[in-house]
Amino acid sequence: MADTKPQLRDIMPEPTLRRLPWYLAYVSMLRSRNVEYVSSTAISKEINVDASQIAKDLSFLNIRGKTRIGYAVAALERVLRSYLGFNRDHHAVLIGVGSLGRALITDSGLTRYGLDIVAGFDVDPAVVGSTIMNVPVFDITALPAVRESLGADIAIITVPVEQAQHTADIAIAAGAKALWNFTPFRIRTPEGIVVQNTSIYAHLAVMYNRLNIKSDSK
Amino acid sequence: MADTKPQLRDIMPEPTLRRLPWYLAYVSMLRSRNVEYVSSTAISKEINVDASQIAKDLSFLNIRGKTRIGYAVAALERVLRSYLGFNRDHHAVLIGVGSLGRALITDSGLTRYGLDIVAGFDVDPAVVGSTIMNVPVFDITALPAVRESLGADIAIITVPVEQAQHTADIAIAAGAKALWNFTPFRIRTPEGIVVQNTSIYAHLAVMYNRLNIKSDSK
Numbered sequence: 468m469a470d471t472k473p474q475l476r477d478i479m480p481e482p483t484l485r486r487l488p489w490y491l492a493y494v495s496m497l498r499s500r501n502v503e504y505v506s507s508t509a510i511s512k513e514i515n516v517d518a519s520q521i522a523k524d525l526s527f528l529n530i531r532g533k534t535r536i537g538y539a540v541a542a543l544e545r546v547l548r549s550y551l552g553f554n555r556d557h558h559a560v561l562i563g564v565g566s567l568g569r570a571l572i573t574d575s576g577l578t579r580y581g582l583d584i585v586a587g588f589d590v591d592p593a594v595v596g597s598t599i600m601n602v603p604v605f606d607i608t609a610l611p612a613v614r615e616s617l618g619a620d621i622a623i624i625t626v627p628v629e630q631a632q633h634t635a636d637i638a639i640a641a642g643a644k645a646l647w648n649f650t651p652f653r654i655r656t657p658e659g660i661v662v663q664n665t666s667i668y669a670h671l672a673v674m675y676n677r678l679n680i681k682s683d684s685k
Numbered sequence: 686m687a688d689t690k691p692q693l694r695d696i697m698p699e700p701t702l703r704r705l706p707w708y709l710a711y712v713s714m715l716r717s718r719n720v721e722y723v724s725s726t727a728i729s730k731e732i733n734v735d736a737s738q739i740a741k742d743l744s745f746l747n748i749r750g751k752t753r754i755g756y757a758v759a760a761l762e763r764v765l766r767s768y769l770g771f772n773r774d775h776h777a778v779l780i781g782v783g784s785l786g787r788a789l790i791t792d793s794g795l796t797r798y799g800l801d802i803v804a805g806f807d808v809d810p811a812v813v814g815s816t817i818m819n820v821p822v823f824d825i826t827a828l829p830a831v832r833e834s835l836g837a838d839i840a841i842i843t844v845p846v847e848q849a850q851h852t853a854d855i856a857i858a859a860g861a862k863a864l865w866n867f868t869p870f871r872i873r874t875p876e877g878i879v880v881q882n883t884s885i886y887a888h889l890a891v892m893y894n895r896l897n898i899k900s901d902s903k
Contacts, residue, residue, distance in 0.1 A: 479894070481891065484890065484891055484894055485887060485890075485891065487890065488869040488884060488886060488887040488890055489869055489870070489871050489887075491869065492846045492849075492868065492869040492870045492871075493870065493871075495846060495847065496846060496847040496870070499847050500847075513871070513873075514870075514871035515871055515873065516871075551890040551893065551894075552889075552890060552893030552894065552897070553886075553889075553890070555893075557893060557896075565794075566791060566792045566793045566794050567792050567794050569788075569791070570787075570788030570789065570791060570792050571788065573784060573787070573788055574784045574785050574788050575784045576783075576784055576785050576886070577886075577889075580886040580889050580890075581889065581893065582889055620896060621892070621896075628710045628713060628714060629713065629714040629717050629718075631710075644896060645892055645895070645896050647888070647889075647892060650710065651706040651707055651709070651710040652707070652710045652711065652714070652732075653707050653710075653711075653731070653732035653733055653734075655731075655733065661892055661895040661896055663888050663889075663891060663892040663895075665883075665885055665888045666706060667883055667885075668706060668771075668794070668795075668798040669703060669706040669707075670865070670881050670883045671770075671771075671795075671798050671799065671800055671865075671881075672702065672703075672705065672706055672769040672770060672771070672798075673699065673702055673703065673881060674839070674863055674865060674879060674881040675769065675770030675773075675775060675799065676697070676702055676769075676770065677863070677879040677881075678775075678838060678839075678862060678863050678879055679770070
């Protein structure tokens with residue numbers, strides 16, 4: 468049972484994982500301002516997380532801060548980026564080349580975070596056969612063959628909500644290992660399939676609600 | 686202290702609020718299939734939330750299910766949409782007309798969820814003065830005047846991460862009441878300002894991590 472090379476990332480708690488991009492954002496900003504060292508106390512002041520929590524979170528990474536000086540900014544940025552997988556090239560297919568799907572394909576920001584959308588899929592003859600920012604759009608029936616040949620483990624789901632489950636089933640049958648679901652639908656998947664839900668519209672509901680509470684209490 | 690008209694939305698727990706869009710997504714699909722009634726048990730089977738939790742969540746809304754029949758689908762959809770604020774018109778300005786900002790302006794999906802982006806702002810002379818999908822792009826210095834004249838309480842922040850805090854400060858000074866922050870930066874705001882963080886890139890990190898764990902355990 469003894470493992471000579473422990474997989475640290477296996478045991479990182481998800482709340483820690485979710486905080487790492489905040490630290491990365493902050494140290495990237497420091498580097499752009501040519502700051503050389505930063506302490507967990509200084510990070511804490513900027514992003515409202517306890518300094519002790521930050522030190523604990525960063526202890527999961529292969530980096531040590533120096534007493535009274537802190538972490539080397541450039542090294543911390545590099546280690547965070549690498550740990551988060553942003554410096555690797557993850558191939559993804561996108562299913563549903565409507566308004567949001569097209570927006571994601573044209574968002575060059577995703578490439579900087581390690582996501583490379585290599586093909587789009589749709590059922591609409593008006594978009595099938597077209598190319599968006601050098602990304603070809605295929606008919607959905609070509610998904611199994613194209614996905615495999617392009618080595619895309621990730622399927623991005625940007626179809627209308629009523630097509631979400633059906634599309635997920637097709638993507639999994641075609642060999643996708645992870646689904647990035649942009650619909651508010653709660654997709655059911657077999658065990659072993661990774662699902663990441665990003666419903667930007669659900670976030671809107673929370674924001675409206677808080678704004679209303681403020682207006683009501685005036 | 687007795688309030689003759691309790692503000693139900695004031696007391697809804699956030700986890701409940703976050704689940705409502707899932708229910709809405711599902712009943713919208715049912716309506717598109719002309720289903721007339723749905724029980725909390727049937728919803729439960731589809732979206733992996735306990736039936737008792739669903740009944741409890743829906744009890745916050747002004748709707749009653751019928752014994753053995755369930756909720757009227759069309760009424761439930763209408764009540765959910767209204768409660769979530771998706772049927773109202775919320776004006777927003779967008780700051781940072783780069784790749785992601787442009788994508789959000791062109792995403793007509795937001796309009797269907799009650800968000801109307803009425804103006805864009807940037808510092809780049811190459812985009813200032815242009816129009817994207819009928820949305821004019823102004824220089825950032827025009828923000829206070831334009832925001833007020835268009836009645837936009839919400840500011841969407843899609844600038845580079847190192848500009849996030851500065852941009853938030855400008856938006857609040859210009860009168861914005863809510864910030865929808867798409868950067869991974871943890872913005873600090875004065876009390877009373879609503880902040881909704883939607884860092885799609887942080888979601889990517891979680892997805893990569895889970896995919897890696899799966900690959901390692903093969």
